[in-house]
Amino acid sequence: MPLISVMRQNVPGQSAAQHERLVRYIAERAREDADALKWTTRIGTGTAGRIVSFVSRVDGFAALASQEDPDVMIRRLYGEGDGNALVEALGEATSGTSYQVLNVREDLGTQGTLLDAPAPLAVITRLRPTPSGSRGCEELIRQVTAAAGKVDDQRRYIVMQPSIGDLGTYVIAQGVTDPAQLDRQGSVPELLAEALGASEGDKAWTEGVTCIQEATSELSVLREDLSNV
Numbered sequence: 001m002p003l004i005s006v007m008r009q010n011v012p013g014q015s016a017a018q019h020e021r022l023v024r025y026i027a028e029r030a031r032e033d034a035d036a037l038k039w040t041t042r043i044g045t046g047t048a049g050r051i052v053s054f055v056s057r058v059d060g061f062a063a064l065a066s067q068e069d070p071d072v073m074i075r076r077l078y079g080e081g082d083g084n085a086l087v088e089a090l091g092e093a094t095s096g097t098s099y100q101v102l103n104v105r106e107d108l109g110t111q112g113t114l115l116d117a118p119a120p121l122a123v124i125t126r127l128r129p130t131p132s133g134s135r136g137c138e139e140l141i142r143q144v145t146a147a148a149g150k151v152d153d154q155r156r157y158i159v160m161q162p163s164i165g166d167l168g169t170y171v172i173a174q175g176v177t178d179p180a181q182l183d184r185q186g187s188v189p190e191l192l193a194e195a196l197g198a199s200e201g202d203k204a205w206t207e208g209v210t211c212i213q214e215a216t217s218e219l220s221v222l223r224e225d226l227s228n229v
Contacts (some may be wrong), residue, residue, distance in 0.1 A: 001057060001104065002057055002058070002104055003057070003058050003059075003060060003061065003064060003101055003103060003104075003163075004055060004056070004057060004058075004101070004102040004103050004104065004160055004201075005054075005055070005057075005058055005098045005099075005102075006053055006054070006055050006065060006099070006101075006102065006165075007053070007054045007070065007097060007098075007099050008051060008052070008053045008054075008097065008098045008099075008100070009051070009052045009053075009054075009094040009096070009097050010049060010050075010051060010094060010096040010097075011049050011050045011051070011052055011093060011094055012049045012093070012095050013094075014093070015051045015093040016049065016050055016094050017073030017090075018051060018160075019052065019090070019093035019094065019133040022086060022089055022093065023041065023052070023090075023226045024089050024225055024226055025070050025086075026074060026077070026086065027225070027227060027228050028074035028225050029078070030073070030077065030173075030228040031076045031228050032122065033077060036068075036073055036228055037039060037056065037066075037067065037068050037070060037073050037095065037228065038057075038228055038229060039056045039077065039227060039228055039229070040054075040055045040056075040118050040222060040224075040227045041053070041054055041222075041223045041227045042118075042122065042220040042221065043053075043220060043223055043226075044057060044124065044218040044220035044221070044222065044223055045055065045218070045219070046223035047070075047126070049077070049095070049147060050218055051218065051220075052226075054070070054222065055118075064101065067220045068084075071083075071087050071204050074086050074087055075087070080082055082135045090099070093155050098127060098134070098165070099164070099165060100159065100162045100164060100165030100166065100171075101162065101163055101164035101165060102163070102165075103161050103162075103163050104158060104159070104160055104163050105159040105160060105161055105170075107142075108138060108141050108142050108145060108148060108159040108170075109141070109145050109146070109157045109158050109159030109172070110145055110156045110157055110158070115220075116221050117143075117175055118175075118229075119177050119219060119222065120176070120177065120221070120222050121175075121176035121177075121179060121216075121220070121222070122173050122174060122175050122219070122220050122222070122229050123174040123176060123182070123217060123219055123220075124171065124172070124173055124218050124219075124220055125171075125172040125173075125174075125216070125217045125218065126170070126171055126172075126214075126215070126216050126217070127141075127168045127169060127170045127172065127212055127214070127215050128168065128212070128213045128214040128215070129163060129169075129212055129213060130211055130212065130213045131169065131171075131192070131213075133210070133211030133213070134211075135211075136207060136208060136210070136211030137170065137211045137212055138170075139207075139208065140204065140205070140208025140209070140211065140212075140213075141159055141172065142205075143192065143196070143204050143208070144157070144188055144191065144192065145157045145159065146195070147191050147194070147195030147196065148191060149229065150195045151191070151194050151195050152196075153173050153185060154181050154184075154185065154186075154192060155181070155185055155191075156175065157172050157173065158172070158173045158175075159171070159172050159191060160172075160173070163204060188205065189201065189202070189205045192204050192205050211221065221224060
């Protein structure tokens with residue numbers, strides 16, 4: 001089963017240009033090295049600056065354990081002295097870094113192409129269920145992903161859950177190939193009503209949201225110039 005490794009860095013607005021230059025510099029060198037870590041870079045906007053996510057796909061925990069650490073890769077590519085300087089400069093350009101390893105929940109989402117052909121845009125939604133709400137939260141996710149497949153709706157979802165990181169949450173990624181798609185698609189309650197009927201759709205939504213403690217969403221942009229794919 002594939003795993004998704006994500007390193008997220010919070011980058012203050014005043015450091016965004018410097019951080020981008022450093023990442024591009026490293027990505028250009030990494031693309032010349034067959035053994036370098038492979039990753040895609042996605043940028044989303046947060047309330048205190050930008051959120052930069054480095055996303056890698058690995059085939060299980062054994063492959064994850066043997067994967068080269070990003071700092072080690074940088075030092076190998078540039079040598080100890082220049083590599084340490086780059087690692088330090090990257091740290092100074094960020095206000096925080098977090099890591100997650102996500103399992104793809106194929107039982108909850110559709111077979112998406114985000115893993116094999118990353119979409120230029122993605123809507124990333126994070127759900128935290130109430131202490132006793134995991135089952136209800138999963139049922140809502142399952143109904144929404146099924147509803148999108150039943151009606152004339154372009155949205156498709158990949159549902160993931162951390163096995164390392166913020167446990168107990170759900171990460172839902174909707175790939176977007178055309179921004180106009182977001183203008184055309186209705187809200188989730190409207191999608192459920194269209195697929196299930198007004199009464200059943202309202203019931204599914206009302207019961208589901210009572211199981212959710214916190215929900216956040218961000219629009220992320222794929223940056224191939226900052227990636228090594």
